[in-house]
Amino acid sequence: MASKAGSNLPPPIIVKKITVIAGGHHGGAWKVAYADFVTAMMAFFLLLWLLGATTENQRKGLADYFTPTLVKTKEQSAGSDGLLGGSSLTDVDSYPHAAGQTGTQTLTIPKDMVGGPREGAEMMKRIRQRIEEKVVRDAALRRLMKQVRMVDTTEGVRIDLVDNADFSMFSLGTTVLTGEARRLLQVIAGSVLSEGGRIIVRGHTDALGYRDPRRVNNWSLSAGRAEATRQMLKGFGIADSRFRRIEGVADTELLIPKDPTDPRNRRISIVLGP
Numbered sequence: 001m002a003s004k005a006g007s008n009l010p011p012p013i014i015v016k017k018i019t020v021i022a023g024g025h026h027g028g029a030w031k032v033a034y035a036d037f038v039t040a041m042m043a044f045f046l047l048l049w050l051l052g053a054t055t056e057n058q059r060k061g062l063a064d065y066f067t068p069t070l071v072k073t074k075e076q077s078a079g080s081d082g083l084l085g086g087s088s089l090t091d092v093d094s095y096p097h098a099a100g101q102t103g104t105q106t107l108t109i110p111k112d113m114v115g116g117p118r119e120g121a122e123m124m125k126r127i128r129q130r131i132e133e134k135v136v137r138d139a140a141l142r143r144l145m146k147q148v149r150m151v152d153t154t155e156g157v158r159i160d161l162v163d164n165a166d167f168s169m170f171s172l173g174t175t176v177l178t179g180e181a182r183r184l185l186q187v188i189a190g191s192v193l194s195e196g197g198r199i200i201v202r203g204h205t206d207a208l209g210y211r212d213p214r215r216v217n218n219w220s221l222s223a224g225r226a227e228a229t230r231q232m233l234k235g236f237g238i239a240d241s242r243f244r245r246i247e248g249v250a251d252t253e254l255l256i257p258k259d260p261t262d263p264r265n266r267r268i269s270i271v272l273g274p
Contacts, residue, residue, distance in 0.1 A: 027176075047203060101145025122153030123272065125196060127157070130191035144149035144184050156197060156273035162255065171268075175224035177232060185229065190271060196220040198244035200271040201226045201233070207251040209259030228266050244273065 051059070128150065135141035147167055149160040160167055161184060169181040177185070192199075203222035210216055226246040232241055257261040 010256060032145045120130050123157045124152060127159070127191045127195070131187055134187050134190060140180075141170070141187060144180060147184070148188075153271070155200065155271050157271070159192075159270040159272070160255075161185075161188070161268045161270070163263045165263055168263070168266070170225055170228070171267055173210075173221070175221070175228045177228055182232065185232045186236050188270065189233045189238055192270070193237055195272055197242075197272050197274050199233075199238065199242050200244050200247065200269075200273060201230045202234060202247040202249060202269040202271065203229070204253060204265060204267045204269065205251050206262065207254070207263040218250035220250055221248070222250050225268065229270070233270075 054062075123125070129146070131145065133270070135145060144167065147162050147164065149162060151158050161181070163169055167180065168178060169184075170177055171230055203226035205218040205225075206220045207218075209218070223246065230243055230246050234243075251260060251265065254260055254265045255267060256264050259265075
């Protein structure tokens, strides 16, 4: 385009300025990625430290804590027979289904389960009352009551008949019940006869050994004494079908661990379970 006549001005010059924003290795983006990497490594080494500093039981407890558990109390609940057994997860009296109440594991509680602190305490109260009624007029039996101990356990109510320096359930080193032990077992049998549940009879000994353990030892002695007790309880009216099992545990469950030869470690345990 021709310039105007008489104009001496040069044509305009256009300059394009390109502004480069700071970046590359001089920028701050790498710092964010590096911080994420350091955080991940810290979490990883913290996990390794926790695995090395905890026991198997502690790790299992942590896993159980973060795993939701659903308690199932209905005998025929969802999924009991085939796929859901014809029941819906939202049926009345089945699984709770409100938000936050579902889980991935189930714990089934039998309907006829017997136990718990309240039931065990009530059973012990009834048995103790019957025993007191039977021995109130007999001074010799009242003296033997200090050998009777009752405790509520996870197996059921356990009655321990404990030896001491002045009393022994069996003749020394034998499975023969003494006369006092027979009378004591008669009282115990009469007191638990009306209670339901199965019975476990467990024999215990002290840690005194034998000259020839191949012929007789504390294992065979404790089992033999448990069987002798079972036979005596049966003779006093307890049905044979009520006995779940007999056990001989020798000196593995000491009542006085600090003194394995203490005579109080010799005892018979009668467990009234579900």
